[in-house]
Amino acid sequence: MTEQTTHQQIAEALDKGDLLTSYRGQFAIPPKLIYLDGNSLGPLQPAVGKKVAETLVVEWGTDLIKSWNKAGWIDLPETVGEQIAPIIGAKSGTVIATDSTSVNVFKTLAAALLMRSDRRKIVSENGNFPTDLYMTQATTAFLGTGHELVTVKDDDALMKAIDEETAVVLLTQVDYKTGRMLDMAKITAHAHEKGALIIWDLCHSAGAFPVALDACNVDFAIGCGYKYLNGGPGAPAFIYVKKELQNQAIQPLSGWFAHEAPFEFDPEFKPAMSIKRYLTGTPPVLSLMALHEALKIWKDVDMRLIRQKSVGLSQLFIQAVEETCEGLTLASLRDPQLRGSQVSFTFDGDGYALMQALIAEGVIGDFRQPNILRFGFAPLYVRYKDVVRAAEILADILKTERWKDEKFNVRSEVT
Amino acid sequence: MTEQTTHQQIAEALDKGDLLTSYRGQFAIPPKLIYLDGNSLGPLQPAVGKKVAETLVVEWGTDLIKSWNKAGWIDLPETVGEQIAPIIGAKSGTVIATDSTSVNVFKTLAAALLMRSDRRKIVSENGNFPTDLYMTQATTAFLGTGHELVTVKDDDALMKAIDEETAVVLLTQVDYKTGRMLDMAKITAHAHEKGALIIWDLCHSAGAFPVALDACNVDFAIGCGYKYLNGGPGAPAFIYVKKELQNQAIQPLSGWFAHEAPFEFDPEFKPAMSIKRYLTGTPPVLSLMALHEALKIWKDVDMRLIRQKSVGLSQLFIQAVEETCEGLTLASLRDPQLRGSQVSFTFDGDGYALMQALIAEGVIGDFRQPNILRFGFAPLYVRYKDVVRAAEILADILKTERWKDEKFNVRSEVT
Numbered sequence: 001m002t003e004q005t006t007h008q009q010i011a012e013a014l015d016k017g018d019l020l021t022s023y024r025g026q027f028a029i030p031p032k033l034i035y036l037d038g039n040s041l042g043p044l045q046p047a048v049g050k051k052v053a054e055t056l057v058v059e060w061g062t063d064l065i066k067s068w069n070k071a072g073w074i075d076l077p078e079t080v081g082e083q084i085a086p087i088i089g090a091k092s093g094t095v096i097a098t099d100s101t102s103v104n105v106f107k108t109l110a111a112a113l114l115m116r117s118d119r120r121k122i123v124s125e126n127g128n129f130p131t132d133l134y135m136t137q138a139t140t141a142f143l144g145t146g147h148e149l150v151t152v153k154d155d156d157a158l159m160k161a162i163d164e165e166t167a168v169v170l171l172t173q174v175d176y177k178t179g180r181m182l183d184m185a186k187i188t189a190h191a192h193e194k195g196a197l198i199i200w201d202l203c204h205s206a207g208a209f210p211v212a213l214d215a216c217n218v219d220f221a222i223g224c225g226y227k228y229l230n231g232g233p234g235a236p237a238f239i240y241v242k243k244e245l246q247n248q249a250i251q252p253l254s255g256w257f258a259h260e261a262p263f264e265f266d267p268e269f270k271p272a273m274s275i276k277r278y279l280t281g282t283p284p285v286l287s288l289m290a291l292h293e294a295l296k297i298w299k300d301v302d303m304r305l306i307r308q309k310s311v312g313l314s315q316l317f318i319q320a321v322e323e324t325c326e327g328l329t330l331a332s333l334r335d336p337q338l339r340g341s342q343v344s345f346t347f348d349g350d351g352y353a354l355m356q357a358l359i360a361e362g363v364i365g366d367f368r369q370p371n372i373l374r375f376g377f378a379p380l381y382v383r384y385k386d387v388v389r390a391a392e393i394l395a396d397i398l399k400t401e402r403w404k405d406e407k408f409n410v411r412s413e414v415t
Numbered sequence: 416m417t418e419q420t421t422h423q424q425i426a427e428a429l430d431k432g433d434l435l436t437s438y439r440g441q442f443a444i445p446p447k448l449i450y451l452d453g454n455s456l457g458p459l460q461p462a463v464g465k466k467v468a469e470t471l472v473v474e475w476g477t478d479l480i481k482s483w484n485k486a487g488w489i490d491l492p493e494t495v496g497e498q499i500a501p502i503i504g505a506k507s508g509t510v511i512a513t514d515s516t517s518v519n520v521f522k523t524l525a526a527a528l529l530m531r532s533d534r535r536k537i538v539s540e541n542g543n544f545p546t547d548l549y550m551t552q553a554t555t556a557f558l559g560t561g562h563e564l565v566t567v568k569d570d571d572a573l574m575k576a577i578d579e580e581t582a583v584v585l586l587t588q589v590d591y592k593t594g595r596m597l598d599m600a601k602i603t604a605h606a607h608e609k610g611a612l613i614i615w616d617l618c619h620s621a622g623a624f625p626v627a628l629d630a631c632n633v634d635f636a637i638g639c640g641y642k643y644l645n646g647g648p649g650a651p652a653f654i655y656v657k658k659e660l661q662n663q664a665i666q667p668l669s670g671w672f673a674h675e676a677p678f679e680f681d682p683e684f685k686p687a688m689s690i691k692r693y694l695t696g697t698p699p700v701l702s703l704m705a706l707h708e709a710l711k712i713w714k715d716v717d718m719r720l721i722r723q724k725s726v727g728l729s730q731l732f733i734q735a736v737e738e739t740c741e742g743l744t745l746a747s748l749r750d751p752q753l754r755g756s757q758v759s760f761t762f763d764g765d766g767y768a769l770m771q772a773l774i775a776e777g778v779i780g781d782f783r784q785p786n787i788l789r790f791g792f793a794p795l796y797v798r799y800k801d802v803v804r805a806a807e808i809l810a811d812i813l814k815t816e817r818w819k820d821e822k823f824n825v826r827s828e829v830t
Contacts, residue, residue, distance in 0.1 A: 028476045037480050044476035061443045061459035065452050100696030102670030131671035134684040142667035233700035252557035255517030256546035265784055269549040281515030285648035287699030369680055
């Protein structure tokens with residue numbers, strides 16, 4: 001960049017050349033808001049609001065119980081699974097929408113443990129998203145058969161920890177705090193070489209960049225619907241199971257929706273011979289319908305463009321912040337190929353208060369313990385000019401020390 | 416009834432004296448529809464549609480991530496639990512809304528097994544709703560520690576089966592096919608006498624009649640939100656855990672919402688010291704908000720009036736059907752005190768086709784294998800004149816044999 005070229009000028013040029021620019025209009029981003037928190041909760045598409053209203057008033061209100069057939073409610077878990085599959089590099093019949101990510105950690109972990117019943121070791125990272133670790137701790141405690149959860153700190157330790165005693169490796173592809181991305185192909189191959197099964201948590205991956213589950217020969221994957229997939233608050237999660245593994249175990253949450261014929265009301269459980277055996281009970285239709293409608297936008301999206309723009313947005317943001325913001329240190333890896341679609345900074349003051357000040361001025365990111373400011377870049381609706389403006393506002397807050405105002409130090413439960 | 420008094424006249428008089436009559440106006444029952452399927456999916460209240468639209472457009476669309484605090488999303492599982500508690504005779508702090516009934520069977524069953532780890536027997540009924548049995552089968556198979564599910568056929572066998580080796584008794588209070596109601600107080604006391612814990616499935620009880628969980632000293636209960644509670648298709652389910660038992664075990668689906676401080680992102684699980692430890696992952700907010708709004712109608716409802724009207728509706732329906740409909744035999748117990756809020760008949764022809772013919776003429780009930788016609792009576796919106804009119808239409812279809820039309824023999828997946 002020459003002295004004459006400002007960040008704003010770069011942003012303008014990049015926005016002009018953005019091949020994804022038409023998608024932003026399909027989202028209801030409040031005017032003047034710069035939303036860099038789509039990695040926590042993706043925004044509403046007005047089409048989703050319209051569809052859910054129809055589900056409420058027509059499907060539920062007028063057609064009532066008939067809508068299980070007429071409006072396709074009964075098939076929604078599969079329908080939504082098929083919509084998610086291409087986004088994560090999965091073939092038809094391998095993905096289903098169901099329950100929450102936490103519940104799905106249990107289902108896949110339990111199924112994997114049943115398939116490797118001669119082994120007792122589960123490997124994960126200690127920086128993994130807490131719910132993955134909690135579910136694993138609770139599962140092993142429940143089983144009471146001497147399973148051991150080994151959590152490691154870095155990539156080297158991870159590769160070493162995966163050995164011939166390892167039953168299952170459970171990893172989140174993108175670290176929720178720093179955005180660091182693990183090498184799915186390499187780690188999966190290593191796990192298989194040692195005879196272990198692997199589960200990838202895609203919460204910060206699905207919709208953020210191309211994921212290649214089939215190509216990496218992944219065994220299981222799980223992820224949520226409310227971040228980059230924009231399915232709405234607490235949208236149902238999903239499960240991917242490699243075709244060859246699907247019928248090897250009956251997972252322990254086999255409720256009536258996992259039966260080969262739920263409406264036969266058979267007292268004996270006969271598992272569906274498909275990904276449907278990873279279902280459990282009746283799905284929350286309103287939330288699942290919102291996710292279904294939200295996913296329609298992905299139909300024609302080229303995931304390579306998503307990745308290209310994601311890298312462009314994050315690099316421009318890092319550049320602008322580092323050149324203009326005092327006291328912030330990049331907490332993410334500098335190489336964009338080693339990151340997901342988010343960037344984090346640590347702050348040498350009160351990071352919580354700084355994020356509150358930023359939010360008060362219309363830039364939404366989030367704060368994570370102990371002192372991390374996290375910014376997510378969702379290429380479907382974030383513009384280059386947004387990230388430059390966000391950095392400008394951040395710089396100005398730091399310069400004037402507006403974050404020191406005591407009103408920004410009021411802690412709330414969720415940030 | 417004298418020769419001069421018709422069923423319609425009786426209905427008219429009863430409707431006039433109905434103290435619950437004002438509630439019907441709060442539901443969007445399609446004109447001319449007689450809805451006797453609220454035990455499968457309760458109808459929409461327009462206020463619910465309005466609230467969910469607000470959640471979509473304002474809470475999600477405009478306030479985005481801030482709504483976890485601002486709109487109370489984070490507290491919804493507890494808020495909704497507190498709304499359900501008085502309906503099922505439970506004190507504050509004992510009920511929480513979460514997941515599906517099937518998932519909640521697992522959570523409570525697993526917690527109970529952990530509390531009775533020296534015992535191996537689980538007692539249920541073979542007529543129990545299939546998902547309860549499937550979840551139990553899958554759980555014991557997963558544990559692989561020799562647990563045995565014993566299912567019995569009748570009340571006598573049930574009492575005998577509950578013995579000193581029994582860890583857990585899992586029963587649905589109201590049989591989903593026949594409406595038979597079990598004696599909660601007696602069976603619970605018997606289970607406790609033998610040292611067993613008990614789980615009651617309230618899917619066909621909650622909102623159908625007064626339930627007295629605390630008074631019966633029940634250990635655990637579960638139930639769904641989409642039948643008599645009218646929470647919408649696949650509405651989240653609930654869990655009740657007796658106060659004294661809540662902190663005795665960590666249930667195996669302990670995700671981050673079960674942590675005492677989820678947003679501390681602590682890598683070590685510290686269970687909430689409350690009913691919140693029965694939560695798992697992020698709840699589906701749209702569906703949970705619909706349930707929250709739907710439950711507001713119950714605030715001032717006298718459950719004794721619900722029961723009184725439920726009995727009145729079902730007795731009048733049985734009377735009208737038996738006096739006018741050829742070929743139908745009551746499959747429910749005749750004594751209303753031994754039934755929930757539904758009535759079933761078997762048919763000496765094709766019951767499936769008969770129900771389809773009835774539905775085509777605007778009376779919605781449902782069909783259950785092998786040959787059961789099931790009718791549910793939700794006192795908040797069903798009128799006496801509805802049940803009399805339903806019997807008239809049924810009688811006419813039988814008389815003219817309209818159910819034999821081949822169009823009524825087309826099977827669909829859900830009925």
